[in-house]
Amino acid sequence: MKFSCERTSFTQAVAITGKAIASKPSAPVLSGIYIKAEADNTLELRATDNETSIICKLTAKEGLNVETPGEAVLAGRYFQEIVRNLPGENVNIDYNYQEKTIKIQSGSLKYTLLSMNAEDYPQIIPFQGDVNFVLSDKVLRNLIMKTCYACSNDTARPIFTGCSLNIHENTIAMAATNTHQLAVQNATLNSTYNGNLSSTIPSKVLSAIEKMLVSDVPTDVNISLNSRQIGFAYDNMYVATRLIEGRFPDYSRVIPLDFATRVIMDKSEFASALRRINVIASTSEYKSVKFEFMNSSVRMSASNPDIGYSEEILPASIDGEDLVISFNSEYLLKVLAVMETPQFIFSLNNSVSAAAIREVDSTDFTYIITPIRTTA
Amino acid sequence: MKFSCERTSFTQAVAITGKAIASKPSAPVLSGIYIKAEADNTLELRATDNETSIICKLTAKEGLNVETPGEAVLAGRYFQEIVRNLPGENVNIDYNYQEKTIKIQSGSLKYTLLSMNAEDYPQIIPFQGDVNFVLSDKVLRNLIMKTCYACSNDTARPIFTGCSLNIHENTIAMAATNTHQLAVQNATLNSTYNGNLSSTIPSKVLSAIEKMLVSDVPTDVNISLNSRQIGFAYDNMYVATRLIEGRFPDYSRVIPLDFATRVIMDKSEFASALRRINVIASTSEYKSVKFEFMNSSVRMSASNPDIGYSEEILPASIDGEDLVISFNSEYLLKVLAVMETPQFIFSLNNSVSAAAIREVDSTDFTYIITPIRTTA
Numbered sequence: 001m002k003f004s005c006e007r008t009s010f011t012q013a014v015a016i017t018g019k020a021i022a023s024k025p026s027a028p029v030l031s032g033i034y035i036k037a038e039a040d041n042t043l044e045l046r047a048t049d050n051e052t053s054i055i056c057k058l059t060a061k062e063g064l065n066v067e068t069p070g071e072a073v074l075a076g077r078y079f080q081e082i083v084r085n086l087p088g089e090n091v092n093i094d095y096n097y098q099e100k101t102i103k104i105q106s107g108s109l110k111y112t113l114l115s116m117n118a119e120d121y122p123q124i125i126p127f128q129g130d131v132n133f134v135l136s137d138k139v140l141r142n143l144i145m146k147t148c149y150a151c152s153n154d155t156a157r158p159i160f161t162g163c164s165l166n167i168h169e170n171t172i173a174m175a176a177t178n179t180h181q182l183a184v185q186n187a188t189l190n191s192t193y194n195g196n197l198s199s200t201i202p203s204k205v206l207s208a209i210e211k212m213l214v215s216d217v218p219t220d221v222n223i224s225l226n227s228r229q230i231g232f233a234y235d236n237m238y239v240a241t242r243l244i245e246g247r248f249p250d251y252s253r254v255i256p257l258d259f260a261t262r263v264i265m266d267k268s269e270f271a272s273a274l275r276r277i278n279v280i281a282s283t284s285e286y287k288s289v290k291f292e293f294m295n296s297s298v299r300m301s302a303s304n305p306d307i308g309y310s311e312e313i314l315p316a317s318i319d320g321e322d323l324v325i326s327f328n329s330e331y332l333l334k335v336l337a338v339m340e341t342p343q344f345i346f347s348l349n350n351s352v353s354a355a356a357i358r359e360v361d362s363t364d365f366t367y368i369i370t371p372i373r374t375t376a
Numbered sequence: 377m378k379f380s381c382e383r384t385s386f387t388q389a390v391a392i393t394g395k396a397i398a399s400k401p402s403a404p405v406l407s408g409i410y411i412k413a414e415a416d417n418t419l420e421l422r423a424t425d426n427e428t429s430i431i432c433k434l435t436a437k438e439g440l441n442v443e444t445p446g447e448a449v450l451a452g453r454y455f456q457e458i459v460r461n462l463p464g465e466n467v468n469i470d471y472n473y474q475e476k477t478i479k480i481q482s483g484s485l486k487y488t489l490l491s492m493n494a495e496d497y498p499q500i501i502p503f504q505g506d507v508n509f510v511l512s513d514k515v516l517r518n519l520i521m522k523t524c525y526a527c528s529n530d531t532a533r534p535i536f537t538g539c540s541l542n543i544h545e546n547t548i549a550m551a552a553t554n555t556h557q558l559a560v561q562n563a564t565l566n567s568t569y570n571g572n573l574s575s576t577i578p579s580k581v582l583s584a585i586e587k588m589l590v591s592d593v594p595t596d597v598n599i600s601l602n603s604r605q606i607g608f609a610y611d612n613m614y615v616a617t618r619l620i621e622g623r624f625p626d627y628s629r630v631i632p633l634d635f636a637t638r639v640i641m642d643k644s645e646f647a648s649a650l651r652r653i654n655v656i657a658s659t660s661e662y663k664s665v666k667f668e669f670m671n672s673s674v675r676m677s678a679s680n681p682d683i684g685y686s687e688e689i690l691p692a693s694i695d696g697e698d699l700v701i702s703f704n705s706e707y708l709l710k711v712l713a714v715m716e717t718p719q720f721i722f723s724l725n726n727s728v729s730a731a732a733i734r735e736v737d738s739t740d741f742t743y744i745i746t747p748i749r750t751t752a
Contacts (some may be wrong), residue, residue: 075683075684078655078656078659078683078684081655082652082655082686085648085651085652085655086652087648087649087652087688101684108649108688108689108690109649109652109686109687109688110686110687110688111655111656111684111685111686111687112684112685112686113683113684113685114682114683114684272461272463273463273484273485275461276458276461276462276463276485279454279457279458279461279487280454280487283454306490307451307454307489307490308451308454308477308487308488308489308490309487309488309489310458310485310486310487310488311485311486311487312463312484312485312486313484314484
């Protein structure tokens with residue numbers, strides 16, 4: 001195998017593909033990146049951890065020139081580090097089948113790296129699912145960003161470590177919950193799906209996809225899924241992952257229909273104050289901050305008997321009953337970080353019922369949080 | 377104790393003083409910052425880990441207004457975090473002697489923090505040493521920056537964890553070594569000292585001082601020392617530290633007087649290439665990179681039998697004998713990072729003798745490195 005390629009395209013393809021390498025690979029060959037150069041002047045880079053797979057393609061458009069077709073598996077970590085820092089405009093790759101070494105040359109620099117057997121590398125084939133639809137990169141990125149942080153990290157209950165994707169007619173929704181909080185983002189599909197589809201995608205993969213969707217030009221993402229896996233194809237990239245087994249809870253039942261109190265607040269002002277109160281709140285097990293909504297203001301406070309007490313009063317437009325309620329400050333800080341409107345609506349019922357956070361002027365996003373029951 | 381102060385000055389004073397707090401304080405009270413407000417409208421902040429002490433003063437110039445004099449010791453970590461994020465223009469501090477609590481108010485924010493007994497806090501008194509001299513902040517910063525990285529971290533040999541300060545007539549020199557490398561920076565004193573003075577300052581304190589010397593306006597630093605301690609006074613700050621006991625080795629003997637080969641190289645180009653070769657070199661115990669100086673070029677290479685081989689050839693202006701020699705790449709990367717000239721001079725004798733690195737157009741800085749003896 002021998003080819004040359006424009007450096008920046010090659011570097012980007014290696015960086016993207018490398019995201020599928022597990023930190024502790026289950027087999028030595030899975031610590032590498034598989035590369036295949038073909039006679040039709042295409043290059044494929046592949047990586048997989050057996051759950052999630054990524055394929056990246058390069059062509060003449062990316063300055064690729066294949067001299068001798070072939071395949072090899074390159075040590076992932078060193079190869080990625082080397083490729084990130086190449087000095088030249090182009091990179092030349094030459095694989096020696098006898099020595100099982102790969103020569104990387106760019107500008108004045110030459111590397112020779114030991115490589116692994118390409119025959120041992122698992123096949124990765126883009127699959128055709130039962131359901132196929134298209135989302136713009138912007139919509140997909142928003143679905144992920146608005147929900148992913150609400151997942152659980154507890155692998156003992158795998159269903160809560162994923163985001164639930166739901167399609168019904170021309171509506172798509174993504175939802176995530178750790179049972180104390182729930183985030184749901186809706187969007188409109190260009191096509192219509194007859195019936196109800198629901199599957200749970202590992203949040204780790206979605207976070208990686210969110211970081212890859214950085215194109216300046218609006219790009220379509222082609223999504224294909226069946227009951228066991230889902231694939232995302234866009235530009236020259238392809239990501240496939242196994243779905244999480246099990247039934248995601250029916251979250252629509254935990255979204256209250258009515259609220260006794262509606263509060264409109266400035267998002268940045270509220271987040272800054274909450275971060276200050278959090279110096280004390282973060283020292284307690286439940287990160288509890290007490291909110292007193294009354295007299296056109298919200299009084300936020302936290303206390304720890306060993307450290308001290310903090311409080312701040314902010315103006316707020318309150319419509320409805322006065323209310324005292326406590327929430328986990330770190331959950332709130334995360335949802336405030338992803339909302340895009342300068343103001344938000346905090347909707348509440350009483351001190352023991354779930355509250356909702358929504359953006360002003362949009363009903364596509366809903367965040368539900370369970371209060372902390374305090375003895376005070 | 378009750379006072380108010382302009383927020384940014386107060387925040388900066390707390391941040392600077394906090395640098396003297398040990399990560400694992402030897403007594404609970406040493407985890408705090410001592411504050412004393414006096415009737416003449418001055419405020420003193422103090423912190424110490426019993427080795428190093430910092431005092432910071434604030435006056436009416438910094439917007440200080442003392443209402444009731446007094447003293448208190450505030451929990452360091454939380455106090456620093458709170459003060460970093462205050463929302464108002466000013467900060468109001470009110471100490472309650474009965475409750476042993478301090479109220480901090482700024483803008484809409486109020487904190488109440490438990491505090492510790494001020495009587496338990498050790499006295500910190502600026503001392504008058506036997507030798508006193510003045511350096512500009514720029515010169516002191518340069519002495520520290522050019523040498524500090526060459527120290528050892530090995531506390532089993534404390535003398536090598538410090539920088540040696542040497543004064544003779546109107547010359548001041550700072551030197552650091554870990555026995556494999558040596559860095560020496562000279563500067564000229566405005567005054568003349570009769571005799572030879574040599575003392576070893578903990579590098580940790582010097583690094584902290586380097587970070588504090590950030591004034592835009594040229595500032596004089598008043599330095600006072602005796603055989604046991606050294607004090608640095610500038611602006612409203614004072615830092616004192618114990619000196620390291622023991623005799624710093626006579627480093628002048630390890631600086632070669634003549635060299636067989638002199639190489640002039642571009643610093644950024646050389647550092648970039650070395651970082652690339654370091655991907656392989658950093659995987660070996662001695663971080664060994666082989667340098668072949670010949671034919672108006674330097675060939676740099678590193679190899680690890682389990683990973684692979686890297687090489688890069690750079691143009692170099694070589695005056696003298698050809699030479700093959702190996703050095704620790706990470707030592708070289710650190711010295712390259714502190715040099716300020718676009719080109720540097722690499723002076724060498726043979727593959728087993730110490731080499732020197734100097735800046736072009738200045739003899740004030742000398743860096744000596746011992747080669748790695750290789751079997752090849």
